[in-house]
Amino acid sequence: MALNGRDKWKAMSTHSHETAKRVLEAVDQSGAHYGSGFPMIASENVISPMVRRACDSDLHGRYAEGLPGKRYYQGCDDFDTIETIGIDLAKKVFNANFANIQPISGTVANIAALKAMVKPGDRITAVSTADGGHISHAQMGAVGLRGLDLHTYPWDEDRMEPDVDAAAAMIRDTKPALALFGASVFLFPTPLKELADAAHEVGARVMYDGAHVLGLIAGGVFQDPLREGADLMTGSSHKTFPGPQGGFLLSNTDDEKMQRRLNNAVFPGTNSSYHLHHVAGKAVALAEFEAYGASYAQDTVTNAKALAEALAAEGFDVLAEERGYTASHQVLTRHGETDSGAGRAAAALLEEAGIITNMNMLPGDTRALSPSGLRLGVQELTRHGMGPDQMQDVATCFRRALIDGVDPAQVKTEVAAIREGFTDIQYCF
Template structure:
């Protein structure tokens, strides 16, 4: 083997710029995009610098198939410590008997829950996609819709609220093996006790897909599904403000089934740098500062919803209990797709989504990221004004958005 005299590669803030300036430019441009617009996507947030540091750590180099103390690779002594810390913090944060921190995403967590509890062809009752159900709740384009027989429940067409009587009637009629409660576009708290009662009446497992509210749960700003659901699936980003990834919580009796469903059934090696970042986020979420943050997220969402209604939008369910708002811009004279394009051009970044009434689409906004930046009620009112001005294509909105975000930068440059 030839002997080399080259030094080990240098690491540090400028490593990417030295080695791959093309990709460095992309990252710098994305940082500028985030720092010059209003990030109002309900599923996004700004992680702490500590979370980002864990994501970029040497743990990214470690292969660690299996679980702490039972890995398929050597050299896992320290990553075992990191994963145990993440597990213990998640269990304490949510009051769960068992936590699996390995799922790569919320969808991976749901897949593992189904794999643990169901067999192909089983009937599952979940929120229908037109009413805010996720792809993993029975979309024909997703594994869930191809492997299982999904029955969709909806919401009351007038109030936009979950019709629990309909859920119970569908459960009695179809006798599902599992019931899924959770949504990507439902701005109100879910009555987990009611779902538990319905599931018990038909002998079904209850799976809570808490990807959106789990951060609010951590901060005491939303009810917890943990005491009611057999399995809770969640993401670690969104309001929880951790890295992009998934999480599963369950009781001790299902722990082994869940763990086997994650590895080796649905995933391979754990992403140890992400698990370390999850541990950091769980630690941050256990602090009084995060509790205050979670309540501020909800307060900001309610103020923003009221201000958007005053600006002419129709707000689904008449408001929100969470970080999430569904707004119909039709009274402003535009459809959701057109509104989204105009808002994006002005630096207000958000999503379109199905509305719970009819076949129309609306806009989905969230306040997690802007609250992380330190914005409060006055800024929420102004954001609603900028929203309306951007939809009407008034001049100067982009500059004002840039100035507003400049007062509340997502990160301080050292």
């Protein structure tokens, strides 16, 4: 018998309700998966309870086009307070004259920065994606979107950074409008001073994408781009800087025209609703970072070095041994021949063992989907209170899963047992 309209609607809404419940079930399962394992993806982090409260607030549904005190909509008085506090804190925490805290991601911050700083057809220099540059620095991303003529730096594979002399010569030769630095694979500080000098010499502006290392920079343990020649720094607010997902634009320019260009490039240039709940979350995260950021950044780098050393001692091929493996939150490991896909296989096996990582291209790899390596990050484990002793435990679990060939389900129970002691979020109010 055919269903009448009301029964049809009832059947549909029951089905829709089941679908919505199924989504929430998967949301909870994802939380449990990360919560009982070792989350080691270098671009991720967790938010504190106070940041979560800001993000899960009425602001979620609001708009505030413009800047504090200059809004298009009514109803923004309280949000003006929030964003003003956030901007002031961002200037303080990143030691900058100018901050825009509206971008909804690091990628959007980069798109806005390129809109403000270069014109279509301009030349730009950047790290190639094969050497660890981000997709937004490439033709497939923001650089292509802006119609820029991209030239990538000569790379020193041993030092895992631009070859300083060759890159400086290339910048002098290429004469870009913008020299962009920073990357997604980021073990060591960029030799920025020398390269920024070369860029400024030929009239280029200098942009530093600190998406990954923003918390380490603000914590004073990596490098200080705004004092080493960067005219503008962009970054994500949710990697080593442990806030909600979003982005920042930061500069020391006192040129009001440039400040206006940067603000306009964010709104109306690349955002309309700029996720007010996340702006509030960023403001809270900045306050927490002011209190705890220096020790969090230091502990993160200490843990990365401890993990690298422990993995090497367990028999893994850890990159950049001569330079002490790492000066950031990241560690790179090689699991087989170049382009062999060994990194993909290792990441899959580790996930079965409760360890969440990502495959990554290493020097020499040419195929992004079958690389030989892994990129590991310790910023999230650190935030859960793990220290160098636990980094040894993590390395032992890696060995048991990847070298000893222990059943991954068995390793997963060992991982979960270790993780049980480290569930609370630290370095926050």
